[in-house]
Amino acid sequence: MRILKGSNLVTHTSLSGKLVYLSILFIFISDFMQATLDLMAASPAFFIGFVFIISLMVGSFLNVLIYRLPVMMERTWQAEIAEYSASQGQSTPNSTKQETFNLVKPDSTCPKCQHKIRSWENIPVISWLLLKGKCSQCKNPIAVRYPLVELATALLSTWVAWHFGFGLAGFAAVVATWLLIAMTFIDLDTMLLPDQLTLSLLWLGLLLSIGSPFVSSHDALIGAAAGYLSLWSLYWAFKLLTGKEGMGYGDFKLLAALGAWVGWQHLPVVILLSSFVGAVVGITLLTVQGKDKSQPIPFGPYLAAAGFLTLLYGDWIVAQYWQWLGL
Numbered sequence: 001m002r003i004l005k006g007s008n009l010v011t012h013t014s015l016s017g018k019l020v021y022l023s024i025l026f027i028f029i030s031d032f033m034q035a036t037l038d039l040m041a042a043s044p045a046f047f048i049g050f051v052f053i054i055s056l057m058v059g060s061f062l063n064v065l066i067y068r069l070p071v072m073m074e075r076t077w078q079a080e081i082a083e084y085s086a087s088q089g090q091s092t093p094n095s096t097k098q099e100t101f102n103l104v105k106p107d108s109t110c111p112k113c114q115h116k117i118r119s120w121e122n123i124p125v126i127s128w129l130l131l132k133g134k135c136s137q138c139k140n141p142i143a144v145r146y147p148l149v150e151l152a153t154a155l156l157s158t159w160v161a162w163h164f165g166f167g168l169a170g171f172a173a174v175v176a177t178w179l180l181i182a183m184t185f186i187d188l189d190t191m192l193l194p195d196q197l198t199l200s201l202l203w204l205g206l207l208l209s210i211g212s213p214f215v216s217s218h219d220a221l222i223g224a225a226a227g228y229l230s231l232w233s234l235y236w237a238f239k240l241l242t243g244k245e246g247m248g249y250g251d252f253k254l255l256a257a258l259g260a261w262v263g264w265q266h267l268p269v270v271i272l273l274s275s276f277v278g279a280v281v282g283i284t285l286l287t288v289q290g291k292d293k294s295q296p297i298p299f300g301p302y303l304a305a306a307g308f309l310t311l312l313y314g315d316w317i318v319a320q321y322w323q324w325l326g327l
């Protein structure tokens with residue numbers, strides 16, 4: 001009886017002790033965050049530097065996301081097919097239980113020698129330079145794309161932070177930039193635009209429009225619907241005329257998301273910019289590399305780039321256009 005009481009007392013005090021620690025930690029963290037935010041509001045240089053460092057680290061995470069998200073999607077599809085086959089009473093060769101594979105597990109390894117990447121080998125850009133672009137174990141080259149994605153994420157985010165300055169618009173546009181970079185590379189690699197990314201960008205744009213950092217909710221909502229419908233109708237017109245599929249549903253969702261960010265008024269800018277750059281790059285690839293005409297070219301990267309530029313310079317581009325027309 002006494003022992004039981006004692007053990008109860010111990011758990012009780014350790015629990016309240018933990019709560020005290022947690023609340024001190026919470027106060028410390030919230031004070032620290034408040035101080036950081038105050039400093040960013042007071043000093044544009046600190047804000048831009050902060051975005052640069054954070055975005056370098058995010059770029060490192062984007063490398064993981066770009067590689068793993070399509071693999072995770074494929075595994076989900078396989079599991080669904082296996083489940084369906086099983087429900088139909090068919091044998092399922094692929095139904096063997098798969099190992100955990102998500103954005104955190106398993107740990108990153110060298111694809112050649114399976115050497116586990118240690119934390120000092122995972123510092124954005126710097127580790128790649130220190131390792132001279134080679135695995136520390138087997139000395140096989142590490143793709144230069146990894147540091148380039150990290151650097152591109154940091155530089156584009158810094159550009160956005162500098163353009164919008166400290167505030168809701170700046171933070172929101174930086175997050176949109178991260179999502180667009182992830183979509184660009186996933187589409188280039190796999191011709192997929194995951195719903196997890198396109199729909200996140202769409203919802204984020206719609207919810208943000210409540211505070212109108214870029215456009216009003218009214219313009220964002222019409223922009224999202226018009227973005228989706230314009231590519232959707234183009235897709236069906238093209239399919240009915242030629243019997244071919246010119247693009248995918250991911251592209252419609254991405255343009256819907258961009259419409260929510262830039263508003264319906266700037267959708268024509270996104271469409272014209274992406275088609276123009278897409279056509280130039282497409283024709284260049286056809287002539288330089290002699291790529292097969294029937295081979296599909298992902299449209300997502302052009303939409304993403306056009307959306308990014310329109311978010312930053314949409315008003316300026318439209319003004320230039322009217323001036324050029326002499327109006």
Ligand SMILES: [Zn+2]
Nearest residue numbers: 110113135138
């Ligand atoms: Zn290796």
